[in-house]
Amino acid sequence: MLKKTKANDLSKPVMALLIAGFLTVFTSAYLLVEISEGILESEKFTLDQTVNQWVAAINTSRLSNVMGYITYTGSVPWLTLGTFILTAYLFFKPEKTNWFITFLLINMFGISAITKGLKLLFQRGRPEELAQYDGTGFSFPSGHTTGAVTLYGFLIYLVVRSHLNKKLKWLVSTSLVIWVLTVAISRIFVEVHYFTDIIAGLVIGLLWLLVCIGCLEMLLHKKVKKK
Numbered sequence: 001m002l003k004k005t006k007a008n009d010l011s012k013p014v015m016a017l018l019i020a021g022f023l024t025v026f027t028s029a030y031l032l033v034e035i036s037e038g039i040l041e042s043e044k045f046t047l048d049q050t051v052n053q054w055v056a057a058i059n060t061s062r063l064s065n066v067m068g069y070i071t072y073t074g075s076v077p078w079l080t081l082g083t084f085i086l087t088a089y090l091f092f093k094p095e096k097t098n099w100f101i102t103f104l105l106i107n108m109f110g111i112s113a114i115t116k117g118l119k120l121l122f123q124r125g126r127p128e129e130l131a132q133y134d135g136t137g138f139s140f141p142s143g144h145t146t147g148a149v150t151l152y153g154f155l156i157y158l159v160v161r162s163h164l165n166k167k168l169k170w171l172v173s174t175s176l177v178i179w180v181l182t183v184a185i186s187r188i189f190v191e192v193h194y195f196t197d198i199i200a201g202l203v204i205g206l207l208w209l210l211v212c213i214g215c216l217e218m219l220l221h222k223k224v225k226k227k
Contacts, residue, residue, distance in 0.1 A: 021211030022211070025208050047195055071186040074186075079108070087104060099219060100216070107154055108151060111147060111208050115141060119141070123138050127191050133192050140196070141200035142200070144183060144193075147205070150205050153206065156172075160173060
């Protein structure tokens with residue numbers, strides 16, 4: 001595959017697409033919420049209240065504890081460790097996977113910047129401030145959700161691109177999708193996020209993931225074409 005990965009190897013169209021994608025995801029999320037500013041000022045969408053009431057009705061201390069363990073797999077330490085392990089795996093693979101490493105890191109650092117920027121812009125308070133579940137700081141969008149979508153989503157991309165048989169690809173990919181959704185939902189069950197925080201996290205994370213994968217595929221296609 002690719003023998004070298006240099007910063008100047010990133011073609012201008014790919015760089016431009018990455019920057020445009022970053023700005024588009026950030027701006028789209030900002031404008032989407034600005035349109036609903038009148039509702040957001042009241043701090044709770046009607047949908048949030050409905051979902052929170054439903055969760056409160058079915059939640060138990062045991063279920064909340066289980067969700068507490070699940071939610072940790074979307075935390076910064078866990079995602080950092082996961083990124084490190086995945087990077088090390090790609091680095092030591094026999095095949096040259098330097099560009100995959102590069103875009104994995106762009107993917108994770110980029111979503112961190114987008115999430116933190118939006119949190120600072122909207123400064124939405126949380127349902128509950130619970131440090132035990134990383135329930136501190138601002139609420140919108142859910143950082144656990146955006147992080148889970150981008151890391152596990154990139155892993156799904158690698159699985160789909162791998163030489164595994166089709167059934168195994170479907171099994172692993174489906175399991176990871178379910179896990180991402182469970183991590184997202186867990187944030188409501190541990191009472192540190194609203195439902196709209198979760199939806200925004202899923203959409204924003206997915207959009208940025210697709211931008212990164214699209215740029216990576218464009219670059220790989222260009223390199224193969226040159227050869």
